[in-house]
Amino acid sequence: MGDVFVLAEHRRGELREVTLEMLGKGRELAGQLGGQLKAVLLGHGVDAFAKELADQAHEVLVVEDERLENFNSELYQKVLASLLTERKPTLTLIGHTACGMDLAPSLAAELNLPLATDCIGFEFEDGRLLAIREMYGGKLQARVSFLESRISNLESQYMATVRQAAFPLQELEPLGGQIVALDSPLAEEARRKKFIEYVEAAVGEVDITQSEIVVAVGRGIKERENLEIVEKLAEAVGGVLAGSRPVIDAGWLPPERQVGQSGKTVKPKLYIAVGISGASQHLAGMKGSETIVAINKDPNAPIFNVATYGIVDDLFKVVPALTEQLSGA
Ligand SMILES: Cc1cc2nc3c(=O)[nH]c(=O)nc-3n(C[C@H](O)[C@H](O)[C@H](O)COP(=O)(O)OP(=O)(O)OC[C@H]3O[C@@H](n4cnc5c(N)ncnc54)[C@H](O)[C@@H]3O)c2cc1C
Numbered sequence: 001m002g003d004v005f006v007l008a009e010h011r012r013g014e015l016r017e018v019t020l021e022m023l024g025k026g027r028e029l030a031g032q033l034g035g036q037l038k039a040v041l042l043g044h045g046v047d048a049f050a051k052e053l054a055d056q057a058h059e060v061l062v063v064e065d066e067r068l069e070n071f072n073s074e075l076y077q078k079v080l081a082s083l084l085t086e087r088k089p090t091l092t093l094i095g096h097t098a099c100g101m102d103l104a105p106s107l108a109a110e111l112n113l114p115l116a117t118d119c120i121g122f123e124f125e126d127g128r129l130l131a132i133r134e135m136y137g138g139k140l141q142a143r144v145s146f147l148e149s150r151i152s153n154l155e156s157q158y159m160a161t162v163r164q165a166a167f168p169l170q171e172l173e174p175l176g177g178q179i180v181a182l183d184s185p186l187a188e189e190a191r192r193k194k195f196i197e198y199v200e201a202a203v204g205e206v207d208i209t210q211s212e213i214v215v216a217v218g219r220g221i222k223e224r225e226n227l228e229i230v231e232k233l234a235e236a237v238g239g240v241l242a243g244s245r246p247v248i249d250a251g252w253l254p255p256e257r258q259v260g261q262s263g264k265t266v267k268p269k270l271y272i273a274v275g276i277s278g279a280s281q282h283l284a285g286m287k288g289s290e291t292i293v294a295i296n297k298d299p300n301a302p303i304f305n306v307a308t309y310g311i312v313d314d315l316f317k318v319v320p321a322l323t324e325q326l327s328g329a
Contacts, residue, residue: 002036005038006039017165025167037059038058050179061083062180080092081110090156114159116160122160164265219275242257266289267289279302293311
């Protein structure tokens with residue numbers, strides 16, 4: 001009773017960060033619900049992940065099956081439906097990722113569980129769990145309550161998908177959880193979906209989500225020709241160049257460089273925002289960055305609300321001066 005399950009997401013030999021973010025938040029929620037935090041790990045040859053997760057959870061429930069080597073929502077659904085029906089956690093957290101979006105709605109429908117998607121926070125009100133979600137493109141935040149479960153008269157069960165980078169990665173005291181191997185309930189191969197292969201991004205493309213330094217440029221740059229000064233800054237700090245939506249829409253940078261709600265979510269060590277106002281849709285994709293430096297001539301630009309350091313001045317003056325300093329020229 002009161003247990004929180006977190007579905008571990010992994011891909012190509014790596015645990016996705018959202019898993020650890022959910023475990024950090026999940027620990028707090030399990031404490032408030034008076035239950036335990038359990039990581040659920042499905043896969044093949046995942047002992048190393050199980051050990052890593054054991055530090056962050058009271059228990060790691062592992063289903064080892066070669067059919068689970070790569071994510072397949074049909075098979076994941078089968079395993080999780082059986083696990084959740086049997087163990088009845090109060091709350092199940094799944095990353096709001098491509099995998100989670102594929103899996104959670106169908107799983108919740110099968111189990112008749114209330115599901116809140118793309119959550120960025122959780123609260124309790126009169127002992128009732130509420131999820132926080134953004135609405136109207138991030139202009140509003142809504143606190144939503146869950147319908148009581150209709151599955152049975154037993155304990156209520158809820159499910160939520162959690163936005164990536166909504167919760168920080170925390171250095172928490174290791175829990176030294178127990179690793180529990182469970183039998184795979186899978187009786188057959190997947191029938192409707194089949195994993196084929198991972199397709200690498202085309203050569204020359206940059207994965208801005210993996211860079212420790214991101215220099216993002218916004219509409220303040222005014223013209224494509226002016227991008228060069230920001231490119232030079234990115235080079236000087238050893239970062240990658242990204243952009244706000246208007247810059248992408250104008251075709252000045254490719255779509256995979258867009259940061260924000262309809263682009264990529266980044267969490268670099270350093271994010272430099274150049275001529276970006278800080279609309280909520282942009283902030284959604286970068287506010288989890290460790291250090292944010294904003295350069296904007298408008299002192300009231302909302303980007304300064306999330307910035308660690310702000311420079312209120314003309315970017316055409318500041319950026320070349322900064323580049324010169326950083327290049328030691
Ligand atoms: C459903 C939806 C999804 C969206 N998704 C995204 C998304 O994923 N990513 C995203 O970025 N946006 C997204 N948007 C758009 C978002 O609402 C904003 O319109 C956009 O982020 C604004 O980009 P910007 O800050 O570059 O431009 P602006 O808001 O025009 O800001 C330009 C800034 O540059 C400053 N500036 C101008 N000249 C100079 C100068 N010489 N020196 C210094 N500063 C200067 C100005 O003061 C201003 O603050 C989305 C919108 C919707 C409705």
